[in-house]
Amino acid sequence: QVQLVESGGGLVQAGGSLRLSCVASGIIVSISTMRWHRQAPGKQRELVARITSGGSTNYADSVKGRFTISRDNAKNTVYLQMNSLKPEDTAVYYCNTDSWGNGYWGQGTQVTVSS
Secondary structure, eight states, rough: OOOOEEEEEEEETTTTOOOEEEESSSSGGGOOOEEEEEOOTSOOOEEEEEEEETOOOOEEEETTTTEEEEGGGGEEEEEEOOOOOOOOGEEEEEEEETTTTTTOOOOOEEEEEEE
């Protein structure tokens, strides 16, 4: 059974930083494509960052240069380091992966950036 548990969200002022964590069980993050998505109130969920099994990373244009996705294979955990946060980054952030054709999502962690 795949489980993804996010943590690290909170309230931060514009310009600040947060690091989100996604602890995975039932899969091995080092051989999986792991993603961070976010959903702001009244908006569609959007892909923020992705890291492949080979270590390649991709980012939404809106976060390039500010966010960094990484993983710790020993802890089976994926991170999203968010710097220079803006009020428009306010959203619930979700960890996501696929396994055997099924998509799995965490419960989400709220990030609120005040101006």
